[in-house]
Amino acid sequence: MPFLTDVFTLSNGVQIPKIGFGTWQVPDGEPAYDATRAALDAGYRHIDTARAYGNEASVGRAVRDSGIAREDVFVTTKLPAEVKDHDEALRSFEETTAALGFETVDLYLVHAPWPWTEIGKDCREGNRAVWKALEEIHADGRARAIGVSNFSVADLDSVRETAEVTPHVNQIRWFVGHTQAETTAYCRENGILVEGYSPLATGGLVDDEAITTVADRYGRTAAQVALRYLLHKDVLPLPKSTTPARIVENADLDFDLTPQDVATLDALTRE
Template sequence: MMSILTETFPLSSGHRIPKVGFGTWQIPEGSEAYDAVTEALRVGYRHIDSALAYGNERSVGRAIRDSGVPREEVYITTKLPAEIKDAKGAREAFQTSRSNLDLGPIDLWLIHAPWPWQDIGSDHKAGNIEVWKVFEELYAAEQVRSIGVSNFDVEDLESLAGHTEVTPHANQIRWFIGNTQPETTAYCHDRDILVEGYSPLATGKLLDDDRLSGIAEKYGKSVAQVSIRYLLEKSVLPLPKSVTPARIEANAQLDFDLAADDVAALDQLSNSVD
């Protein structure tokens, strides 16, 4: 197994999380999700990221159960749908996710977004606080091992901090070369909130960026591998996804370091790609 897949980041919950996750966004329920997760586990991924809204929790859970990998070796994340902003809805959604996955306690549960996807930017601070208190209850009851948020910016995080007891253990945000959300990232790192980066390849847009190909050639790596490795150089947990077996494996071949001058060159591209 590639060593990076066995390395972990510490969480402020006291648990550890594998440094590279396998994302399942837009992988449909059924054979596609089952086969992709099965292949990821075969390659050596031990961190699988799903969400109730993805509609694929049942297939993800079944693939993990069927894999032969002991449950305690697999880290599973799922998420509360973004539109649920009340305690009753949060409790019901948690039980649905737990039943779908059928893996016992969930390792990490996230609020999927601070606002419903159909109303991005709308103010749901009160609802997020109400929901977070349910997260705290389930965390205290050890039904979930760690709790966090997704797509939260500094203002959203500050709102939670002022009215709740447990600081989120993780914040999963859109993070890639050219879009590194420096303010949110710094805020999280200063408060021991792990930053997870989804869309580390900018949903494929980085793959055709000539500025990255020269750096990739220097290491004998692909642009995808350099792009994903960059997150690790910044202590951000990457969540690459693919349904293609060769890419699932290649995206985990990250056992190399980027030189400081190359990291600096990639830093200069920050926020120039969207």
């Protein structure tokens, strides 16, 4: 499947596979291990996890056990959102690499601009502090690329005021009907790749009537059309599933949407 081998090129020249396999809400142990192995067996070469998911150890073990060379699997993980201290960020990264069983990661993200228990809190100073830690990790070669997640335009502007490295990636909630136009445009203008998590609206688009109508014209599922839409917009989708057949289906996106169908999808709105 071509999109599993196609890549986006980040602003620092690092190549990242165009489809990632998400592991949010996949429990540690057998579920995370089996899902990751199924994704790798299906041809995925980009795996996305996070310290907050609690499954780094199982994800890392699945990558190691797959028989695929480590340099051929792009692994993303994230600094917990509540960490807003430079030294604590460095310690957290060491704990993450120990859990994964890797000395390096391919992409390391600040999971959110504020703690999940205090959404909207002003953490500008803390974000600048942890970004300095990520810049050091990047400079040392322990992360090939660095970025953020859930950052708005204001959050990005604040970090960039003191940054030496502009974030390479911003991973945000992005799907048909919820495309975060302002943040997406800002990222494009500044060479920041947008990754879309929950690209199926946590399953909410799978049975969407309007998307299904479009999908029927291609002999595809609504999920496949929704994911193909992200790629059409140069947004990297991170679909998640624990069902092997669905994992394969989510990567089978070798078809083109017509301009008319893209316009139909553009007009949809969803929270």
